Amino acid sequence: MLRFLLRRVALALVTLWVLSVIIFLASHALPGDVGRRILGPFADPRAVATLDHSLGVDRPLLVQYLTWIGGFVHGDLGMSLSFHVPVSQLLLRGLGNSVKLAAVAFVIVVPLSIFGGIVAALRRGRLLDRIITVGGLSATAMPEFVTSIVLILVLSISLKVLPISVQVPPDADPLTQIYHLILPSLPLVLVLFGYIARITRAGMIEALESDYTRTAVLKGLPWRTVVIRHVLRNALMPTIAVVATQTGYLIGGLVVIETMFNYQGIGQLLFTAVSQKDFPLIQAGVMTVGIVYLGATLLADISYSLLNPRIRLAGRE
Amino acid sequence: MSAVISFPRLETAASARRQAWTERLRLALRTPSLLVGAAVVLFWILCAIFAAKIAPYDPLQPDILHKLLPPSAAHRFGTDGLGRDVLSRVIFGSRGILVAAPLATLLGTVGGTAIGLVAGYFRGLVEEVLMRITDAFLALPTIVTALLVLAAVGGSTTTVILVIGLGFAPIIARTVRAAVLSEAQLEYVEAAKLRQERAPYVMFVEILPNVMGPVLVEFTVRLGYAVFAIATLSFLGFGIPPPAPDWGLTIAEQYTYLIANLWWPVLFPALAIASVVIAVNLFADGLSQVLER
Numbered sequence: 001m002l003r004f005l006l007r008r009v010a011l012a013l014v015t016l017w018v019l020s021v022i023i024f025l026a027s028h029a030l031p032g033d034v035g036r037r038i039l040g041p042f043a044d045p046r047a048v049a050t051l052d053h054s055l056g057v058d059r060p061l062l063v064q065y066l067t068w069i070g071g072f073v074h075g076d077l078g079m080s081l082s083f084h085v086p087v088s089q090l091l092l093r094g095l096g097n098s099v100k101l102a103a104v105a106f107v108i109v110v111p112l113s114i115f116g117g118i119v120a121a122l123r124r125g126r127l128l129d130r131i132i133t134v135g136g137l138s139a140t141a142m143p144e145f146v147t148s149i150v151l152i153l154v155l156s157i158s159l160k161v162l163p164i165s166v167q168v169p170p171d172a173d174p175l176t177q178i179y180h181l182i183l184p185s186l187p188l189v190l191v192l193f194g195y196i197a198r199i200t201r202a203g204m205i206e207a208l209e210s211d212y213t214r215t216a217v218l219k220g221l222p223w224r225t226v227v228i229r230h231v232l233r234n235a236l237m238p239t240i241a242v243v244a245t246q247t248g249y250l251i252g253g254l255v256v257i258e259t260m261f262n263y264q265g266i267g268q269l270l271f272t273a274v275s276q277k278d279f280p281l282i283q284a285g286v287m288t289v290g291i292v293y294l295g296a297t298l299l300a301d302i303s304y305s306l307l308n309p310r311i312r313l314a315g316r317e
Numbered sequence: 318m319s320a321v322i323s324f325p326r327l328e329t330a331a332s333a334r335r336q337a338w339t340e341r342l343r344l345a346l347r348t349p350s351l352l353v354g355a356a357v358v359l360f361w362i363l364c365a366i367f368a369a370k371i372a373p374y375d376p377l378q379p380d381i382l383h384k385l386l387p388p389s390a391a392h393r394f395g396t397d398g399l400g401r402d403v404l405s406r407v408i409f410g411s412r413g414i415l416v417a418a419p420l421a422t423l424l425g426t427v428g429g430t431a432i433g434l435v436a437g438y439f440r441g442l443v444e445e446v447l448m449r450i451t452d453a454f455l456a457l458p459t460i461v462t463a464l465l466v467l468a469a470v471g472g473s474t475t476t477v478i479l480v481i482g483l484g485f486a487p488i489i490a491r492t493v494r495a496a497v498l499s500e501a502q503l504e505y506v507e508a509a510k511l512r513q514e515r516a517p518y519v520m521f522v523e524i525l526p527n528v529m530g531p532v533l534v535e536f537t538v539r540l541g542y543a544v545f546a547i548a549t550l551s552f553l554g555f556g557i558p559p560p561a562p563d564w565g566l567t568i569a570e571q572y573t574y575l576i577a578n579l580w581w582p583v584l585f586p587a588l589a590i591a592s593v594v595i596a597v598n599l600f601a602d603g604l605s606q607v608l609e610r
Contacts, residue, residue, distance in 0.1 A: 011452075014449055015449060015452045015453050015456060016453075016456075018449050018450055018452070018453035019453040019456055019457070022450075022453055022454070023465065026465050026466055026469060027465065027468065027469050134350075134599075134602075137598055137602060138594075138595045138598065141541050141542075141545060141594045141595065141597075141598045142545075142591055142594055142595075143545050143548050143549050143552070143565075143590060143594070144549070145548075145549065145552045145565070145568060145569075145587075146548075146568075146587045146590050146591050146594075149568065149572075149575065149583055149584065149587045150584075150587065152575060153575065153580055153584065157575070157576075157578050157580075164576065248455075248456065248457070248458050249458055251458055251461065252458025252459060252460035252461055253458075253460075255460055255461065255464070255553070256460070256549055256552070256553065259553065260572070270461065270464060271464070271553060273468070274464045274465075274467060274468040274555075275554075277468060279468070282464075282465065282468050286457065286461055286464075286465050289456075289457060289458070289461050290453075290456040290457055293456045293457070294456050
């Protein structure tokens, strides 16, 4: 068990290191120099050289990489070129806001999609199953800005049940804040619903067809007990892994949603950084996205192995 | 000598494979989701080809005096904020995405298949290095990878295609590698190795045809995501520049009118994207049903 955990953590760290190299190379080694890109094609070459020097991009690549990653490890992410404040300050605030939005989305989608997947599996091949499966597939494939438009039109403009604006007074009570976050979280809910429901359905069907379920039915247990005690316990394990890997997708979705609704999270921050060519912010922002994803999958793997006796007890005998 | 021995074996394998594909085609014609998806995609392809003949107006011609008119007989989908005909813009808008999405997916599939074949065939250090790099890429959502590169090289249709292809390659590489791992255990691969065939021959001539099924399914599934990603990038302003009638770009431009309940310049391109995305996914779903039966 301990060996499994150590191996898993080591693997995540190696992946993170490779990621840092990719991010660094993508923003540094690509054609054209940084100062020129920031100041534009008509800037004075001397101004470009001065900017390059003050940014430190005229030093050898390896030195630049070591300086950057060294700072990163110590929590020094540099200054943002467009906001003129430390990058870490921006990212922390953005991450906090994004977590709020993502939490609202997860609180809505996780019970809903697990329930949907269970219902679909129990009604396999019937109309309800087809509606959940095909509907989920279509919702999953839809870009967030497309579903946002339909949701804004229906829920905010026609029915007027949800506010279109995410801007609430800073002293508003938590319930008002959550109320304003429901509309922007719904497009994310739609995308995630299909994934989670599909995996839950597949896990349920596998468990329903297993020998232990048949044994449980044949020894005369009530159907409700069979489903809750025998099927669900085994069926929901793959779902945990999927919920965690979806955090990666989620941040991609946040870029669109936060830009559309003008919500100051990490997605909007990344978008602004890219539009403004704010390289310190881009590098640190993308790196943060990678860390969040790897951390989430690591947590999922660990909780999965704790729940699964086949992994938890492996190597004991 | 080896050619004489292997020739008849190759011939029977090829004809058996051909027979299997004919059987699959017959199945495909009886899969409703595949047919519906194909029909809608075909509809948009025809729109893109004959746009100039079908569209009632010039998609780029502004007409300020007739801006933001609701749908009517003269303008079936209404006019946008500059008085351009929304229907004509939706018809012409199909062109960008119908070219970019398949190209990006093809690029990602070819690259990913090559990486997956090499990683699955050689194992050992080569595999370990390739898989760590794919893992690192997989830690980022495609949109974020795209933003990272687009920040450095600037947005255009070509870079968007390249970037989406680059983002897809690791995902496809994973699937292909898994398929290759199980194929590489089989006897025909052993036989080819004993015949002292070169590694590229074994990979691309012997193994590749047998993993074509997963590769095809992955291609169609990724095609759906390519539409998703490219539309999203052009919505964010990293694709074709204005005044092109591109759907994602149009929605970004006309989005502010939505608040005033002027829904038609935004809703129709949104529905167009939705129809393409659903069609491609129905097609992918149907295809995987046919190939996995």
